[in-house]
Amino acid sequence: MLTEKLFLENECNQLKKKANRLDEEIRNLKTPPLVVGNIQDVSGDDVIVRSSNGTVFLVSVNKRIDPELLVAGARVSLNQDTLSIIDVLVDSWDPLVVASEVIEKPIVTYADIGGVDQQIKDLIQSVELPLLNPEAFKKMGIEPPKGVLLTGPPGTGKTMLAKAVANSTSATFLGMVGSELAQKYIGEGGRLVRELFDLARQRAPAIIFIDEIDAIGSKRLDSSTSGDREVQRTLMQLLAEMDGFNSLENVKIIAATNRPELLDRALLRPGRFDRVIDVGLPDLAGRTHILAILTKDVPLDSKIDLAGFARKTEGFTGAELKALIIESGMAAIEAGANKVELKHLSAGHSRIVKNRKDPLYGVPEALYG
Ligand SMILES: Nc1ncnc2c1ncn2[C@@H]1O[C@H](COP(=O)(O)OP(=O)(O)OP(=O)(O)O)[C@@H](O)[C@H]1O
Ligand SMILES: [Mg+2]
Numbered sequence: 001m002l003t004e005k006l007f008l009e010n011e012c013n014q015l016k017k018k019a020n021r022l023d024e025e026i027r028n029l030k031t032p033p034l035v036v037g038n039i040q041d042v043s044g045d046d047v048i049v050r051s052s053n054g055t056v057f058l059v060s061v062n063k064r065i066d067p068e069l070l071v072a073g074a075r076v077s078l079n080q081d082t083l084s085i086i087d088v089l090v091d092s093w094d095p096l097v098v099a100s101e102v103i104e105k106p107i108v109t110y111a112d113i114g115g116v117d118q119q120i121k122d123l124i125q126s127v128e129l130p131l132l133n134p135e136a137f138k139k140m141g142i143e144p145p146k147g148v149l150l151t152g153p154p155g156t157g158k159t160m161l162a163k164a165v166a167n168s169t170s171a172t173f174l175g176m177v178g179s180e181l182a183q184k185y186i187g188e189g190g191r192l193v194r195e196l197f198d199l200a201r202q203r204a205p206a207i208i209f210i211d212e213i214d215a216i217g218s219k220r221l222d223s224s225t226s227g228d229r230e231v232q233r234t235l236m237q238l239l240a241e242m243d244g245f246n247s248l249e250n251v252k253i254i255a256a257t258n259r260p261e262l263l264d265r266a267l268l269r270p271g272r273f274d275r276v277i278d279v280g281l282p283d284l285a286g287r288t289h290i291l292a293i294l295t296k297d298v299p300l301d302s303k304i305d306l307a308g309f310a311r312k313t314e315g316f317t318g319a320e321l322k323a324l325i326i327e328s329g330m331a332a333i334e335a336g337a338n339k340v341e342l343k344h345l346s347a348g349h350s351r352i353v354k355n356r357k358d359p360l361y362g363v364p365e366a367l368y369g
Contacts, residue, residue, distance in 0.1 A: 115286020155319025189234030
């Protein structure tokens with residue numbers, strides 16, 4: 001009986017231990033997820049934290065945390081209920097920012113873009129030269145532009161131009177899309193902008209490319225939705241970063257927009273995007289050049305006079321010319337022809353003109369290749 005009692009007592013203890021362990025596990029599973037925030041200020045025992053959704057709190061700190069780590073700017077995790085600081089997060093590059101780095105150079109070159117010779121010259125002068133030879137600017141006592149803004153209607157080759165610049169220099173190319181900053185990473189826009197610039201400085205010479213900047217750079221209105229406020233914080237961070245570096249530092253910023261009229265004037269002030277390069281609709285020579293580039297690999301009927309055909313494409317953008325060539329090629333395939341003849345080009349042309357009248361029309365992105 002005695003051995004049996006000892007044995008059962010022993011078993012009882014073990015089961016109690018197991019129950020404790022499982023209780024602990026349940027508690028862990030029940031803890032709410034942590035919220036990420038940034039320390040804005042520390043004074044004595046009080047810490048002011050801006051949580052990732054933008055609200056600012058005065059919070060308490062877990063006693064285990066080394067007070068030296070609690071400095072303004074540090075990233076911390078907060079308990080979702082009490083908002084007390086649970087831990088200080090190590091500063092590492094955001095994977096998103098690192099991923100934005102185009103390690104493989106874009107394959108677009110200047111030769112792929114037609115009708116923009118002057119714009120290419122301007123870009124070389126204001127982005128490539130200062131990166132390659134900042135000394136020349138210093139000697140002349142002038143400051144090269146920090147930022148270049150590409151403007152122009154949709155589909156005129158702005159994104160292509162920025163990629164071609166990246167291709168032609170050996171600088172690190174960091175690309176971001178404004179609408180992604182504004183919509184996908186709510187609450188993180190400001191931080192991403194800061195990290196993007198930090199990374200650019202570290203990897204200098206570097207080019208930062210912000211496509212569709214109107215998504216974060218629109219005029220500051222007295223807006224009240226938190227989404228708008230968030231977008232404005234991203235913009236403020238961008239302005240602060242642009243002011244924070246010297247124009248001779250070898251980091252250059254290129255931005256692109258097709259809605260320049262929406263941009264906050266502050267972005268265009270000297271020392272920010274002080275060089276605007278307008279990429280307008282291509283003229284006749286430009287359209288002829290673009291058609292020649294686009295049909296480089298297309299078997300064209302030798303009777304076709306591209307310059308003559310280009311006359312009929314007044315007002316077409318590069319993207320529309322590309323769609324036209326694709327439509328013509330499809331017309332040729334449908335007709336069982338082995339090359340693109342003038343009648344196929346004309347069919348493609350009417351297709352584009354007809355599509356334009358359709359308010360819902362947009363050339364599917366997939367066709368851009
Ligand atoms: N000047 C051009 N020369 C050759 N192809 C062009 C030109 N402009 C546009 N294209 C064609 O149109 C496509 C879209 O161009 P791109 O993306 O550069 O336009 P965008 O100006 O950035 O437009 P958005 O303002 O809508 O962003 C390109 O992939 C290319 O095929
Ligand atoms: Mg673009």
